[in-house]
Amino acid sequence: MAGDLHTHTSFSDGSFAPEELVAAAKKIGLSYLGITDHDTVDGIRHLYENGHLSDRNIHIIPGVELSANHLTRDVHIVGYNIDIYNAALIEMLEKIQEARWERFSRIVKVLQDKKFGIREGDILKIADTSRSIGRAHIARALVKIGAFKSVREAFDKMLGKGKPAYVERYLPEVDEIIDVIHHAGGKATLAHPKLVGDDALVEQLCTKIDGLEVYYPCHSPNDVQKYAGLAQKYNLLVTGGSDFHGTSSRFVKSLGEFTISDELAAKFSSSLNLRFD
DSSP: OEEEEEEOOTTTTOSSOHHHHHHHHHHTTEEEEEEOOBTOOHHHHHHHHTTOSOBTTBEEEEEEEEEEOOSSOOEEEEEESOOTTOHHHHHHHHHHHHHHHHHHHHHHHHHHHTTOOOOHHHHHHHHTTOSSOOHHHHHHHHHHTTSOSSHHHHIIIIISTTSTTOOOOOOOOHHHHHHHHHHTTOEEEEOOHHHHOOHHHHHHHHTTOSEEEEEOTTOOHHHHHHHHHHHHHTTOEEEEOOOBOSTTOSSOSSTTSSOEEHHHHGGGOOSOOOOOO
16 A cells, blocks of 8 residues: 555545545555645645545545745645644635735736736636645646747746746745644644755754655655655655646546555644644
């Protein structure tokens, strides 16, 4: 048996509804599933409030992936085993989501000014249940209208940092994110350290976090060895996952294609953490 601690649902930018993701994980025999949507716990709440979170056949670990403010690097912090009703966490997520909506409208305006035949409604239809509207939704809408051949092309030519339709948005600081995750009873980990693109920064962050995503699809054996060494040096939990989004996945096409051992995944699993504070 195995686990995957980094997945996304349709409540952020994944293509699987939470129930579909859980069903797929059970079908292929995963023991542990971490649901780590971008800037929202709505998918986890949906499962919990509809009685789908407790299942003796699979351990579902509630999580969230948050982007941190940095001038030049993409730093993503994943919180695991969080209290999904924690007031401080919800306050931060609502602030981030509001900033996402503002950016979304600004990007659409830029695209329309550049004569792309796209409307907010086109993107909202693709986003479906997600309140965490992001550039991936916009990219998928651009592909759908034939403006680009792929999501990657849309990012490379129009939506990525420094490209014509890129718009900055509010991002909390690393320390703020870690504090909120801890306040919500969770563990703060650094996602896909290779994608940060600065190992000196990664090591600096290792002094603040609880865990490091050592195992990730684009990590080479040398990368795994390097980040495992950092985790050992700073006494960090070791995590890993596929970053599965469904049809929009960057590194894996199918759930179960990239997994970690039960032994590692079990360290993040416990009873659902709900305090209603």
